[in-house]
Amino acid sequence: MTGLLGQPTVALATAPTPLQPAPNLSAELGVEIWFKRDDLIGFGLGGNKVRLLEYLLGDAVAQGCDCLITGAGAQSNWAMLAALAARHQGLATHLVFYGDPVPATGNLLLAELAGARITFTGDPDRASVDGAIATLAGQLQQAGHRPCALPRGGATPVGALGYVRASVELAEQLLVTGLRPRQLWLPTGACGTQAGLVAGAGWLRLPHQVIGVTASRPVDSCVEQITALVEGTRSLLGSTSDGTVEVTVLDGFIGPGYGVRSPEGEAAAEFVARREGVFLDPVFGAKAMAALVDTVRATDRSAGPVVFLVTGGAPTLFSVGGAL
Ligand SMILES: Cc1ncc(COP(=O)(O)O)c(C=O)c1O
Numbered sequence: 001m002t003g004l005l006g007q008p009t010v011a012l013a014t015a016p017t018p019l020q021p022a023p024n025l026s027a028e029l030g031v032e033i034w035f036k037r038d039d040l041i042g043f044g045l046g047g048n049k050v051r052l053l054e055y056l057l058g059d060a061v062a063q064g065c066d067c068l069i070t071g072a073g074a075q076s077n078w079a080m081l082a083a084l085a086a087r088h089q090g091l092a093t094h095l096v097f098y099g100d101p102v103p104a105t106g107n108l109l110l111a112e113l114a115g116a117r118i119t120f121t122g123d124p125d126r127a128s129v130d131g132a133i134a135t136l137a138g139q140l141q142q143a144g145h146r147p148c149a150l151p152r153g154g155a156t157p158v159g160a161l162g163y164v165r166a167s168v169e170l171a172e173q174l175l176v177t178g179l180r181p182r183q184l185w186l187p188t189g190a191c192g193t194q195a196g197l198v199a200g201a202g203w204l205r206l207p208h209q210v211i212g213v214t215a216s217r218p219v220d221s222c223v224e225q226i227t228a229l230v231e232g233t234r235s236l237l238g239s240t241s242d243g244t245v246e247v248t249v250l251d252g253f254i255g256p257g258y259g260v261r262s263p264e265g266e267a268a269a270e271f272v273a274r275r276e277g278v279f280l281d282p283v284f285g286a287k288a289m290a291a292l293v294d295t296v297r298a299t300d301r302s303a304g305p306v307v308f309l310v311t312g313g314a315p316t317l318f319s320v321g322g323a324l
Pocket residue numbers: 047048077078153155187188189190191192193194281284285311312313
């Protein structure tokens with residue numbers, strides 16, 4: 001199937017996802033806030049990675065791949081959704097996780113349910129996954145398979161097209177609602193989601209600023225990665241003349257570490273659950289919301305209207321013994 005942007009896709013999402021006001025949060029902060037509910041995307045338990053996977057799997061299927069290999073941590077939303085989406089398209093799936101085997105809760109439980117073949121690197125270093133993916137891809141190729149190896153987080157220009165597509169969807173919703181946000185906030189990890197939103201906003205000439213909140217890597221590395229992904233995405237779109245790439249990533253809200261709950265994040269998530277009926281995940285959404293709350297309270301009550309992208313990650317709410 002060829003998608004809106006002329007690239008091969010597979011259909012996973014139920015879109016558009018809701019764009020809805022958050023009245024109690026808005027009243028609390030004194031700024032108009034809306035939620036874009038990609039947690040309700042209608043595949044698996046939802047989440048932003050579904051949009052990336054529509055393009056990544058479209059590409060894999062178009063190339064005739066018969067299996068998918070990727071990896072991350074055992075509680076990765078990305079890895080679980082990649083396994084689920086690949087199996088849905090009839091591809092065998094292999095997941096490589098760093099560290100040693102852990103009890104199957106949260107995303108690991110769901111990845112098993114999705115039928116993924118799972119191995120652990122035995123090395124606590126997150127980067128140990130990258131070499132293991134390449135090794136496994138080589139072995140599968142030698143055994144006569146046509147593997148598609150995807151990096152952690154699905155952070156490639158092809159994946160980022162999912163959020164260019166989401167930008168088109170959002171632009172249509174903004175037209176219908178008459179909402180004119182000044183800022184679009186989201187949590188940032190491997191950077192593909194923010195890159196797609198930055199490329200999409202530039203391509204469509206949307207005036208809002210895209211503000212990412214890093215949940216894992218240092219800001220410099222995010223900016224470098226997002227800039228490279230935006231350039232790659234622009235060339236896939238055939239629109240290399242969209243001007244300089246402006247990337248805003250905020251730091252200071254990772255808390256005790258990647259994948260570890262932060263007190264500020266938990267307080268923000270508690271408010272949003274109790275007053276808006278929306279569950280934010282502890283690894284990404286809760287920390288980005290803590291950053292938004294802090295920024296509005298400390299400095300910027302003129303930020304609104306704000307759209308906050310709810311990126312899913314519900315399975316980590318149920319992981320035992322930490323989010324990763
Ligand atoms: C729930 C959730 N939100 C946000 C992100 C960050 O997205 P990206 O890795 O594209 O920056 C992730 C990444 O895994 C995620 O699982």
